[in-house]
Amino acid sequence: MKHSRTAFVVLGMLAVEPRRSGYDIRKAIEASVGHFWGESYGQIYPTLKRLASEGLIEPVPSPRSKRRQEYCITEAGRVCLREWLALPFQNDRPRNEFLLKLFFASEVSPQVAIGHIRELQARNRRAMETMEQIEKLAPKMNAGNPGLPYWMLTLGLGMAMTRAALDWGQTALAELETLEGASGASVPAGHRT
Amino acid sequence: MKHSRTAFVVLGMLAVEPRRSGYDIRKAIEASVGHFWGESYGQIYPTLKRLASEGLIEPVPSPRSKRRQEYCITEAGRVCLREWLALPFQNDRPRNEFLLKLFFASEVSPQVAIGHIRELQARNRRAMETMEQIEKLAPKMNAGNPGLPYWMLTLGLGMAMTRAALDWGQTALAELETLEGASGASVPAGHRT
DNA sequence: CGTGGCATGTAAACGGTTACATGATTTA
DNA sequence: TAAATCATGTAACCGTTTACATGCCACG
Secondary structure: OOOOHHHHHHHHHHHHOOOEOHHHHHHHHHHHOOOOOOOOHHHHHHHHHHHHHOOOEEEEEOOOOOOOEEEEEOHHHHHHHHHHHHOOOOOOOOOOHHHHHHHOHHHOOHHHHHHHHHHHHHHHHHHHHHHHHHHHHHHHHOOOOOOHHHHHHHHHHHHHHHHHHHHHHHHHHHHHHHHHHHHOOOOOHHHOO | OOOOHHHHHHHHHHHHOOOEOHHHHHHHHHHHOOOOOOOOHHHHHHHHHHHHHOOOEEEEEOOOOOOOEEEEEOHHHHHHHHHHHHOOOOOOOOOOHHHHHHHOHHHOOHHHHHHHHHHHHHHHHHHHHHHHHHHHHHHHHOOOOOOHHHHHHHHHHHHHHHHHHHHHHHHHHHHHHHHHHHOOOOOOHHHOO
16 A cells, blocks of 8 residues: 555646546656656556556546546545645655766766766756746646646746756866866876976 | 666776775765765675676775775776766656655645745755865865866755755745735744744 | 674565557548 | 557566665774
8 A cells, every 4th residue: 555656646647637548647747747757658557557446546438539548536546645745755866877977087088077068068958948938838828727836836946956057067167178278188298287 | 798887886986996895885975976876785785796707896805804895996897987987978867756746736735835845945955064064175185186176076066956956945935935825824923934 | 891883795675667569540 | 541649558677775684893
């Protein structure tokens, strides 16, 4: 009777909007909490079965297709979700491969670190753009939805942290480019610090 | 012949300083990259065995104790580490339970969200303090170490993002407290901040 | 003499991803 | 009618955590 966190995202997504299929739920996760959470089908479909067998969600026939299986959250499911929401959140052990490589970067040439940071900047700029799009469109598409203020808050934290990372990247690149000049192969040996 | 990322942290830690034991490595990870990476003993010890059997590290007897098993990175190990460092980094799928709970917070009372944010602020303030300590002490303890500039960069990103999160938290709390007042729920005067 | 830190390990269980298999339905 | 997308599912595999077991060694 213990649930993985996948179960709660699924429950949550069905609480936000009923009559979703496994496929829908995956897409909804991608589109709404994709910046900070992900799930695969291999996780979602078994979870759906399990939640249904426990009465936390209930399968309903789809008007669109016989193949498609839609679900609704039950009252028991809502209770379960609310209990979990009120529990203290746990910090997942962070795993940032970028930072790990940067940490050991003195083993390789400064260009490697510079390359990684540039790549990070590119990814963060892209992330920033999509978040800006969402920021613009979400209020219009979800006017009146009680979830909206919270959705905007999650977006706000994502944007704030991404902005901070972008700023850091800029100064970090500047720093490394001087460091590269100081120890790089293109500089005569006598000019080293 | 494919290695998990655990192998590379271990290799990296032995590249930074030789003659470390599994226990040492764990502590070193905690102390230096703990903000963005973690490993458990159940992962470290088997990895050590495997790397040794592949000749990427080599066990050396300890002068301190017969029980203690120290390791050094080999030339092959260094090559392997450098290759990995140059490879593009992968973004791990982020999993932020705090944001997930905040996203679904309209299912529960605003106080729940407020409580979570306050808790986040507390954790971030603590993290900020330890990072500030490290920022102050690291340069003195590692003067001349070629890794130092990179270590400070990783610390810098951690601090920048934590600062951004702290700022966000402040405005988010302000916002939610008005939202709480607007929805009719009265708060006893003594409970306000 | 006891406590806390040093030190090494393993087995079971878990959570999760990947790759694969299959086919219906919509749209260009 | 071809391509894209919708849609469901599973089995194998992997990395990781947890809990447990053991015992040394230094210090107060």
